[in-house]
Every structure is written in C-alpha cells, then in structure tokens.
Amino acid sequence: MIGRLNHVAIAVPDLEAAAAQYRDMLGANVGAPQEEPDHGVTVVFIELPNTKIELLYPLGEDSPINGFLEKNPSGGIHHVCYEVDDIHAASKQLIEKGARVLGGGAPKIGAHGKPVLFLHPKDFNGTLIELEQV
Ligand SMILES: CC[C@@H](C(=O)O)C(=O)SCCNC(=O)CCNC(=O)[C@H](O)C(C)(C)COP(=O)(O)OP(=O)(O)OC[C@H]1O[C@@H](n2cnc3c(N)ncnc32)[C@H](O)[C@@H]1OP(=O)(O)O
Numbered sequence: 001m002i003g004r005l006n007h008v009a010i011a012v013p014d015l016e017a018a019a020a021q022y023r024d025m026l027g028a029n030v031g032a033p034q035e036e037p038d039h040g041v042t043v044v045f046i047e048l049p050n051t052k053i054e055l056l057y058p059l060g061e062d063s064p065i066n067g068f069l070e071k072n073p074s075g076g077i078h079h080v081c082y083e084v085d086d087i088h089a090a091s092k093q094l095i096e097k098g099a100r101v102l103g104g105g106a107p108k109i110g111a112h113g114k115p116v117l118f119l120h121p122k123d124f125n126g127t128l129i130e131l132e133q134v
C-alpha cells in the first residue's frame with residue numbers, strides 16, 4: 001500500500017528560528033511559511049534530495065499540535081508521511097484491519113493540494129502516520 005516517504009514533520013516552538021537553522025547552519029533549501037487554516041498549522045517545507053522535512057507550527061487555539069508542543073516544549077518529530085496511490089482504498093483497508101483512521105476516514109486536502117489522512121499513533125508504534133495520495 002505505502003510507497004515513498006513524502007516527508008518527516010517536526011513540530012517546532014519557533015518557526016522562524018527553525019527555518020533559519022536549516023537554511024544557515026545545515027545549508028538546506030528552505031521554502032516560505034505557508035498557512036494551512038484547515039489543518040491548524042503553519043508549515044515550512046525543506047527540500048532534501050530524497051524527501052522533504054515539514055516544519056510545523058500551531059495556527060489557532062485548536063491546533064492539533066498544541067498538545068504535542070505542550071508535552072515536547074523543545075519540539076520533536078510529529079509524523080511521517082507515506083505516499084499511496086489510492087487514499088480511499090487505503091482508508092477502507094486500514095479500517096477493515098482495525099486501524100483508527102482519524103477524522104472519520106475522510107481525506108482532507110493537504111499542503112501539496114493532494115488528499116491526506118492520518119492514522120492514530122497508538123496503532124502504529126507511537127508514530128502518527130500521514131498518508132498522501134500522489
Ligand atoms: C499541513 C497539512 C498536512 C500536510 O499536508 O502535511 C499536515 O501535516 S497537518 C499536521 C497536523 N495535523 C494533525 O496532526 C492531524 C492528526 N492529528 C490528530 O488528530 C491529533 O493530534 C491526534 C494524533 C489524534 C492526537 O490527539 P491530541 O488530542 O492532540 O493528543 P492526545 O493527548 O489525546 O494524544 C493521545 C496520545 O497520543 C500521543 N500522541 C499525540 N500526538 C502524537 C504524535 N504526533 N506522535 C506520537 N504520539 C502522539 C499522546 O502523547 C497521547 O499518548 P499518552 O500520553 O500515552 O496518552
């Protein structure tokens with residue numbers, strides 16, 4: 001079902017500082033901040049030769065990453081995103097196999113303009129998984 005690793009997301013307490021660190025210390029190709037109100041986050045994508053890093057910062061009081069940053073005030077790896085060919089088929093199969101597909105299993109449009117959904121971290125070894133249809 002899963003294909004390439006699309007991105008690794010890191011929740012950060014200071015988006016500007018984290019972006020500057022990747023750009024100026026690590027010499028990475030860092031994009032501009034992108035507000036994603038439907039997801040309650042502002043993101044900065046960093047292009048690597050084989051995948052992307054997604055820096056995440058909360059947008060709004062109901063942001064899904066507020067709790068994560070409260071527990072991890074210095075930031076930390078928040079999720080990994082795998083590519084799938086058919087997100088509806090993936091969602092159906094995962095629900096049949098007992099995984100909790102968040103948001104009722106209905107995909108939302110993600111930061112790349114493509115459908116995404118999330119799988120509960122407690123069902124996957126403590127790792128929040130995002131699936132993106134490519
Ligand atoms: C920009 C769009 C998109 C893209 O295109 O790339 C994105 O990436 S959006 C990214 C942000 N969106 C999301 O994270 C949506 C999915 N997340 C959720 O629905 C919730 O955050 C959650 C995963 C259901 C957690 O719910 P929450 O209420 O925040 O936390 P709890 O305290 O209830 O957590 C329960 C339990 O799970 C542990 N947890 C929480 N988040 C993570 C995580 N990211 N990785 C690993 N574990 C996580 C949390 O610690 C709790 O465990 P216990 O303490 O043992 O109870």
Ligand SMILES: [Co+2]
Binds near residue numbers: 009079081130
């Ligand atoms: Co993501």
